[in-house]
Amino acid sequence: MSDPFDDRLDRYLDKVRARMSWASSTWKDDQIAEIKTHVLDFYKAETAAGADSEEAMDKALASFGNPDQIGDQLHDQWKRDILKLTTLNTMRIGARGVSVLLTVLFIALAIGEGLPKLNQPFWVFAMLAMLVVMLAGMLLGWKYERAGGIVCLAGLVLFDATNYAVSGQLARPLMLVPFALVGTTYILCSVLDNNKKRSTA
Amino acid sequence: MDESAQLKKGSTSLLVLVVLSRGKKHGYAIAREIEATSKGALSMGEGALYPALRALERDGAVVSEWEHQQSTPPRKVYSLTDKGEQKLRKQMADWSEFTNGVAAVLQQAPAC
Numbered sequence: 001m002s003d004p005f006d007d008r009l010d011r012y013l014d015k016v017r018a019r020m021s022w023a024s025s026t027w028k029d030d031q032i033a034e035i036k037t038h039v040l041d042f043y044k045a046e047t048a049a050g051a052d053s054e055e056a057m058d059k060a061l062a063s064f065g066n067p068d069q070i071g072d073q074l075h076d077q078w079k080r081d082i083l084k085l086t087t088l089n090t091m092r093i094g095a096r097g098v099s100v101l102l103t104v105l106f107i108a109l110a111i112g113e114g115l116p117k118l119n120q121p122f123w124v125f126a127m128l129a130m131l132v133v134m135l136a137g138m139l140l141g142w143k144y145e146r147a148g149g150i151v152c153l154a155g156l157v158l159f160d161a162t163n164y165a166v167s168g169q170l171a172r173p174l175m176l177v178p179f180a181l182v183g184t185t186y187i188l189c190s191v192l193d194n195n196k197k198r199s200t201a
Numbered sequence: 202m203d204e205s206a207q208l209k210k211g212s213t214s215l216l217v218l219v220v221l222s223r224g225k226k227h228g229y230a231i232a233r234e235i236e237a238t239s240k241g242a243l244s245m246g247e248g249a250l251y252p253a254l255r256a257l258e259r260d261g262a263v264v265s266e267w268e269h270q271q272s273t274p275p276r277k278v279y280s281l282t283d284k285g286e287q288k289l290r291k292q293m294a295d296w297s298e299f300t301n302g303v304a305a306v307l308q309q310a311p312a313c
Contacts, residue, residue, distance in 0.1 A: 031251065034228060034277050038247065041229040065248035073248075077255035084259060193261075 008057055009039060012067050019071025023078040031074050039064055088192055095185040098178050099138035106135055123166045130159035134179045141186035145193075149186030156180055213253040214262075215296055216243065218281065218289040221263060225280035228254065254279060262288045 013032050020028050039060045046056035064070070116124050133155030141148025156179045163171045220226060220234045232247045257263045262285035269275045281289070 030277075033275070034251065035248070037227075037274050037276055038229045038232075040274070042247070063247050065246035067248075070248035070251070073252035074255065077252050077259070081255070081259050 008061070009036065012039070012061055012064075015067035016071040016074070019068055020075040020078060023075060027078060035064070035070075084192070088189055091185050091189050095138075095182045095189070096142060098182050099135075099141065102138065102178055102182075103135050106131065123162055126162050127159055127166075130155050130162060134159065134183075138179070138182050138186075141182070145186040146190035149183045149190065152179060152183035152186065156183065212243075212296070213249055214257055215289070215292045217250070217253055217257060217279075218262065218285055218292065221279055221281040222286065222289055225278045227268075227276040227278045231279070257285065257288075260284070260288070 013036060016035060017028055017032055020031070023031075042060040042063060043056045046059050047053060051059065116128065134152050137148050137150070137152030137155055139148070140151055156176055160171050160176065163169075216235050217231055220231050220238075223234075226234070228247075228250055232250055235243050254263065254265075258265060258279075261282055263279045264282055265277050265279045267275050268278050
């Protein structure tokens with residue numbers, strides 16, 4: 001393609017870029033590169049079909065649309081991407097932070113208080129095992145969010161069920177809320193961040 | 202924006218999902234396939250395609266990757282995800298319900 005048309009395309013792309021003021025340079029470069037390839041493909045198809053260069057570029061740019069409008073729409077998408085990413089990261093950091101705190105607290109208690117004696121009733125060990133399952137789920141969630149969240153919540157339900165079976169009442173909510181929050185947050189993160197490729201592809 | 206353009210804009214993500222259900226493609230190829238399949242009736246403002254692709258990508262309906270080939274510039278190709286397939290089925294059902302409803306109302310209109 002001759003230079004004058006490169007200039008026209010560059011001016012068009014500059015207008016698109018100018019509208020995406022807050023987006024990161026890398027993100028903007030990505031969009032611009034993609035649009036440029038698209039316009040050039042269109043241009044080549046038009047020239048191959050017999051249009052002269054100027055006519056082909058006219059058609060390519062006209063077909064792509066108003067650069068200000070496209071830039072605004074892309075910028076809007078970037079803002080939504082950032083909002084989603086920030087929300088996800090905040091949720092992850094929060095869940096992981098709480099999981100570390102609870103694990104440290106559990107280890108500190110186990111060291112300070114010691115583990116239950118072997119002559120304790122079976123349900124004591126059952127509840128301890130459920131607590132370990134919850135903690136394991138929270139740590140698993142660092143790598144496998146959905147699985148970790150499910151394990152954590154399953155441990156929580158079994159813990160409370162055991163407690164209810166033994167004492168006739170549910171465990172103190174204050175103790176279980178952090179586990180429930182972490183498990184639920186992991187599952188939410190995995191749902192929101194679900195962009196796996198088609199399994200049949 | 203005229204009403205025809207609004208209808209096209211509203212259906213862009215559905216059209217993109219249908220095209221991608223037939224295999225991975227880059228933006229230009231998506232636009233051409235929509236245009237060719239609809240015999241030009243749905244040729245869109247091609248710039249509208251990319252915001253729609255960004256939104257589908259954020260929703261996890263499509264994923265993209267840059268493909269580098271020796272003879273052509275790098276191209277970003279898009280493919281459908283499992284979530285995208287579910288979204289496609291849902292949107293097709295919604296669209297079918299909508300068009301059937303509109304068709305039923307149009308049948309009552311006096312002939313022009």
